[in-house]
Each structure stands twice: as structure tokens, then as C-alpha cells.
Amino acid sequence: LATSSIKHNTLCVASIVRYKRKYVTQILYAPL
Amino acid sequence: SKEEDSTISILPTSLPQIHRANMLAQGLPAASKISPLVNKKSKTRWHFGIRSRSYPLDVMGEIYMALKNLGAEWAKPSEEDLWTIRVRWKYEVAQNKNNEKIPDLMKMIIQLFQIETNNYLVDFKFDGWESSYGEVSANVNLSEDEMSTFSAYPFLHLTTRLIMELAVNS
Amino acid sequence: EKIIVEQKLAVESIRAFLKSKTSYDVLPVSYRLIVLDTSLLVKKSLNVLLQNNIVSAPLWDAKTSRFAGLLTSSDFINVIQYYFSNPDKFELVDKLQLDGLKDIERAIGVEPPDTASIHPSRPLYEACIRMMDSTSRRIPLIDQDEDTHREIVVSVLTQYRILKFVALNCRETHFLRRPIGELNIITKNNVASCRMTTPVIDVIQLLSQGNVASIPIVDHEGTLINVYEAVDVLGLIKGGIYNDLSLSVGEALMRRSDDFEGVYTCTERDKLSTIMDNIRKSRVHRFFVTDDSGKLVGVLTLSDLLKYILLGE
Secondary structure, eight states, X not given: XXXXXXXXXXXXXXXXXXXXXXXXXXXXXXEO | OOGGGOOOEEOGGGSHHHHHHHHHHTTOHHHHHOOOOOOOOOOOOEEESEEEOSOHHHHHHHHHHHHHHTTOEEOOOOTTOTTEEEEEEEOOOOOOXXXXXXXXXXXXXXXXXXXXXXXXXXXXEEEEEEOTTOXXXXXXXXXXXXXGOOOOHHHHHHHHHHHXXXXXXX | OHHHHHHHHHHHHHHHXXXXXXXXXXXXXXXXXXXXXXXXXXXXXXXXXXXXXXXXXXEEETTTTXXXXXXXHHHHHHHHHHHHHOGGGHHXXXXXXXXXXXXXXXXXXXOOOOOOOBOTTSBHHHHHHHHHHTTOSEEEEEEEOTXXXXXXXXXXXXXXXXXXXHHHHOGGGGGOOSBGGGTTOSBOTTOOOBOTTSBHHHHHHHHHHHXXXXXXXXXXXXXXXXXXXXXXXXXXXXXXXXXXXXXXXXXXXXXXOXXXXXXXXXXXXXXXXXXXXXXXXXXXXXXXXXXXXXBEEEEEEHHHHHHHXXXXX
């Protein structure tokens, strides 16, 4: 899990996932 | 293609600096108080997991408390590895329309790492799904390719819940 | 005659290229996909888009663990229109969450965007056709998680990305040497336009009613001076200016950040090969067609270009 510092009361987390032969950094922004 | 016969160009009066100068030249009152949007491309700085400077046992205590408050369950930790938590978390979703049975127990591994003296890192790892009704998900016979269609969003959502719980408690 | 035949053959081979590739092929080897939780406040989502220099993002509903459509500039236009007709509802707008945008659509009576989607391994040609039919300029690529059978948004393809992919990978674009004025692909009639002094709220209505992404600004002689784009609305809201909607569109355009590249113009004499050249080299989203004295003749959008490549000739 990758996390970024909380800004504007918003959390930002991410995971790098392989999709077939490519790599997607799936990033989710959610309210704190 | 021969460049010279192209009449494609950028409209000079549409460039922000020129547009602003033209507007100010007209001396309109509102114009002077509107400043351009600073497109701060603040590069998102990423950390691995979440950092902690508390004592290791305190961190573990906080995590167990947060998991308990969130209704998650965990395997009893083994003596030789106190710093790893194997979590199983029922992911309640609003029942979808065709009521299909989907795996609803997410497994997660939470591990405490020491980076340097009093600098610790809590790492979260997705560890697959189980079904609370005992059925084993039949993804064993998928080919290599299919095996990689994985959506991290349910996992990311639960980690945000846990991070919020830890933030609120601390 | 030779040029006409060459163009016809080139279009056919580009079409064959689009049928031979899948949407998955357009994806970079490694890329980011930013997704917003539907419980996020609309005004916070605006910060996220501007911070990441993007204008749209897929939404994810944690309650159903499903994707809930795309957030686009149209949503922000709806919010501005709702607020303009309900100025007393400032509190509601300020606390509006992304999952409340559907209610705003209903309140102002706009059609919810029908976001068609497509599986990443389908031919690129099919994604283009689906996007054209749904009059949206972007299409989510959806696959299924092998465990939970839940939807995964793998990425979102836009007309811009597809045309760039064609411009970068099809040498045949150099053989599209007929002037665009001959191809009947320029939108000339009833192109909504406005003046620099038009109130920005009226321009926003034009964007919404015409379901277009830009409104040209002309002077009293019809000479093109600037363009107001749907994405400019994000800057307007960011500045909190939407409660001062008496601003003229000229004043609202002063919000534009300095890295705005400017409005691209061309004439009817330009060839599709040079148009595609520019798409290859720069981030251009449409071409305003003017005559030699700079008077507005019409607009050539990426939709017009894509439609010609897919169905023209």
C-alpha cells in the first residue's frame, strides 16, 4: 500500500497492480 | 508534409498573458481582482505504508484496537512473529441486484517494519478473498492472463477506514 | 484525382488499423488511474482534479463496492447552473458529495450522461463507435475482478488519446492531403458563439444546452478573439467566483493558468495530414476554422475528425 500525506482532510492511498502485461497504479481519494 | 502550406496557428489574443493585458487595458473594475489559477502541479509525494514513531508495542496495540473497533478479526499471532497481523475483514456490500454470491471476506496482512531507531513503518498487503459461506473461490484454473484482473479498490477502501480509525484514535 | 484516391486508401488503412488494435494496446505500459470515492465532497474532488491536472475521474461507491460513473466538467456545470437558480442553497452546494450529483441533474432537468463502457480487449474501432453513439468524449474500459466479479475500471479512453495514438502510429496520416473544406466535416451552421462582455453564466448555459465543450468568443465583426471551454469552469469554481456569476466571460477567462497553450485555428485550405501532425505534436482538443481575415467560419472537433476516419469517405 502507498499512502500520501493527508491534505484538505482527504486521504489518498494507492496500490500498483499488474493488469495483463501492463502496470496500473490504482489511486483512491477518500474523505478523512 | 510541407510545413509552409499549413495555416494552422495559435490565436494570439487567446494567450492568457495577452488576454489579461487586453482586459486590464479596458480598465474594468472586476478584471484587476481576478488572478490566474496557479496550476500547482504539487507532485503527490508517496510513502510506503504509514509511518510511526511510537513504540512498536504501542503501534501494535493501536492497530489491534482499530481493527476491533472496525469489526475485523485476526489470527492469533505466533510467538516468534509478534509484528505481523493476519486480518480477515467482512466487507459488507449493499446486496447487488442479481444477488450473486461473491466472496465477502477480505484477507490482509499488516506488518510492522523498523526503518531506523524509533522510525517504524506499518505495511498493508492484500491477501486474497474468502467467502463467509465457505465456498472456495474457483479461480484456481484461470490462465496466467486472467489471474491479473484485480481491483485494488475494495482493499484501498478498507485501508482508508483503518487509517482513519488510527488517525482518529491517536 | 490521385490525392482523392490516396486519401480514400489511407482512411481505409487507418480504419483497418483501428480494427486490428484493442483499447488495451493504447494503454501505456505503466500508468496511473485516479478514482474518487463517491462520499468525497464535490469541492474536494475539484482540488484533486486540479492538483493532478486532470479534468475527469471515475467514481467508486464503497457501499456497493462498484464503480459509479465518471466525474466530468459537465457535473461542475450542472452544479453552477443549480446554484444560479437556487442562490439560497449555498449551504447545500458547499456540502454536496459526489453521490449527490445525480440529484442535481434531476433538479435542473438535464439528461444523465449515458456513459457507455467497453472491455479493454475489444477492438479500438468498436470503442470509437460506442463513444460516438454515446456522444461522450471518453469511454471507461471495464473488466471484471476474477475473485469478486466486481467491475474494474482499467482506464478511461478519450477521443484525444485515440487520435494521438493514430497520429503516432499510422504513417498513412501523411496521405490525407485533401483540404478539410472539401470533406464536409467542419461544423459551420449554428455554432453557438458569444462576445467578450457576455455574462459567463450565459456562456455556461450555451455549453450545457448545446452539449458542446467550447464556445467561441467573437467581436462585433465576427472575428474570433478567444474561446471559453467547459474545463474553464473548474477554475471558476475553484476561485469561489461562482457566487459572482455576473462576471463577463472575458473576466472569467482571467482565471486561466499561464500554461494554457492557446486556441488553435486553421483555415479550410488545411489538410488533414497537417491537422494530424499538430495532434501528434501538441495537446490540441479542437481547431477553430477562420477565413483569411480571422473571421470565424466554424469548428473542427476531435469528434468530427474521428467520425470522418471511422465512417467518412
